Amino acid sequence: MSQTKTLTTASGAPVADNQNSRSAGPRGPLLLDDFHLIEKLAHFNRENIPERRVHAKGSGAHGTFTLTRDMAQYSSAKLFDTIGKQTPTFLRFSTVGGERGSADTERDPRGFALKFYTEEGNWDIVGNNTPVFFIRDPLKFPDFIHTQKRLPQSNLKSAQMMWDFWSHSPESLHQVTILFSDRGIPDGYRHMHGFGSHTYSLINAAGERHWVKWHYKTKQGIKNLPPAEAARLAGTDPDYAQRDLFAAIERGDFPKWRVCMQVMTEAQAAAHYENPFDVTKTWSQKEFPLIEIGELELNRNPLNYFAEVEQAAFGPSNMIPGVGLSPDRMLQGRVFAYADAHRYRVGTNHQHLPINSPRVPVHNYQRDGSMAFGNNGGAAPNYEPNSYGDAPKQAPQYAEPPLALSGAADRYDHRVDSDYYxxxxxxxxxxxxxxxxxxxxxxxxxxxxxxxxxxxxxxxxxxxxxxxxxxxxxxxxxxxxx
Structure with a gap:
């Protein structure tokens, strides 16, 4: 028989009575010196962190990425260095426009955010279940998301503001067509594809850069919900997708995806008839066929939803040597926006939380701030350059090759190509x-x-x-x- 644990306060002090508050006599008022009562109430008031402005309703699971193809010609990243190598991952699915209490079966894109815990640090690919997006320029992102939320006066959703925005934004038509197609309401998270959506890059040991689009092809087969069934489930089981994912993993039916990529050289991109960094368009798979490189498997449920799913922080700014970004305008906007959202929502040191912490030692000069875990750098210097040989130093060998840019700085019309259709x-x-x-x-x-x-x-x-x-x-x- 296991030994009973003693209930303690957050500071570790034993709690003698967890049933009754301190009061002035049996019928008298409560006393402010009841630190246990005050701590419980104060903590309860702060148990909810602000929900994500987008992708608020989510589900997540741990898994592994297994490499099945030689990647040396494309990337020097160590997770790609040996066929058969496995890398721990965490994948968060989500709806986009709804709040945390919204139904899983709403017509909405689904987030597909993937974190690789590599031996060189964390690498995040933040995408959706669609290969494109509604807009091209991050300047319009707050406007677009406002139309997916609620009217300022009535606090009601509004078809008028959604279609008003889309009708003024013809570049949205490709994504709108996908959203209202039969794939607009996936049957749970296991039966849909995932996409990096943006154009990213891979860099090999010789310093050669390739542009890449990431695709995750479900091995469970595509399944979608008819609108009437989706509406029924929204009223009877609003957590349908989360329940399905959790139950499948619990019974050992681990969902899997083929990890594939499309690849384009820098020369091909420069000569391409369309802007390869336009997230409202796809690359032709006839011209740039899918290359399968591995398998993604989800095989472990979180032990605590808040700690591992709600506090999970993804961002395209999380990169490792051998991978990189691109001139995709929306991707560049997200490099700032995602990390900044986590600083506001979770805290300055959100990377310290176990779900976000890399599986390798971290050596930097960041100090202090809310939730500075560990010894906060101890007595080590908090500035650089410095005179100490054992202090962290930059490593020029990990620099990306230069990316040629040209053109006068200006606000260029992102709709200049006129091909929205x-x-x-x-x-x-x-x-x-x-x-x-x-x-x-x-x-x-x-x-x-x-x-x-x-x-x-x-x-x-x-x-x-x-x-x-x-x-x-x-x-x-x-x-x-x-």
């Missing part, structure tokens, strides 16, 4: 009749109550993508066109 139109034409009908009905239902001027502007985008696309939505909305 070819990818959305091509996707529409790939659909069978049943998929097209579902897409059109989903869009028409979502545009209910939207004003005529917005409807007309959005219809023009559908027509520009494909005549049948526009005709179908117009008919479903009961709009007569000349």
């Amino acid at each position: 070819s990818h959305a139109g091509a996707l529409f034409r790939l659909m069978n009749d049943e998929q097209k009908a579902l897409l059109i009905n989903n869009i028409a239902g979502a545009m209910e109550g939207v004003t005529g001027d917005v409807v007309e502007r959005q219809l023009q985008h559908f027509y520009n993508a494909d005549q049948a696309y526009g005709d179908g939505v117009a008919k479903a909305l009961g709009v007569q066109r000349n």
Whole structure:
């Protein structure tokens, strides 16, 4: 029989009575010197950290990445140095627009944020279950997210503001078409693909850079929910996706994804007919075929949701030698925004938390701040350069090769190419009749109550993508066109 543990305060002092507050007599008022009561109430008031502004509702699991292909020609990163090598990972799935209490079965993109705990530090790829996004420029991100949240006056969701924004942002049409297709509501998290979405880079030992798109192909097969079933589940089991993921891992049915990449050389990118760093477009898989490099498996549930899922902090700024970023505008904006969100939401030292902490020693000159764990650097110097041989020093051998840039600094129109429609139109034409009908009905239902001027502007985008696309939505909305 195990020995009973003594209840203690947070400072380790034994608690004699956890049932009754201190009071002035049996019927008298409570006393301020009841430090145990004060500590419990004060801690309870602070148990909720601010939810993520986006991706608030999430589920996560631990797993492993296993390398299955020689990557020496592409990257010098050590997690890629030996076929069969396994790297611990943590993957957080999420919805994007909803709050923490929202339903898992809303029509919404799904976040697919992956952290690799490598021997060179943590590497994060922050993506979605779609290969593209609604906008190209991070300057518009706060505006876009506001339309996915609630009206300032009524605190209600608004189809009007969503479609008003999209109708003024034609670059959103490719993602909108995916969102309202049959893949707009995945059947849980195990039955959907994941994508890095942005263009990233890999750098080999010779200093050669390749641009790369990351794809995670589900081995469970694609499954999606019909709108009526999604609505039923939202009312009966709003945590459907989290329940499904947790239960599958608990019973040993570990979900897996094939890890693949598309690769483009710097010369190919310079000559490409489209901007390869435009996150509203995909790369042709005929021109740049998928290369399978490994397998991702989720095989361990968190022991504590708050500690491991809610406090998990992902950001594209978390990189290791042999990988890098790209001139993708949205990616560059996220390099700042994600890390800054964690500093605000979790704390200045969020990297110290076990779920975010690298599995290798950390040597830097950052000190102090909220939640500075450990000895806070001890007596070591907190500045650099310094005269101490055992203090951390920069390592020039890990520098990235130079990236050639040119052009005068200005605010360039990100819509200058005028091609907002070819990818959305091509996707529409790939659909069978049943998929097209579902897409059109989903869009028409979502545009209910939207004003005529917005409807007309959005219809023009559908027509520009494909005549049948526009005709179908117009008919479903009961709009007569000349």
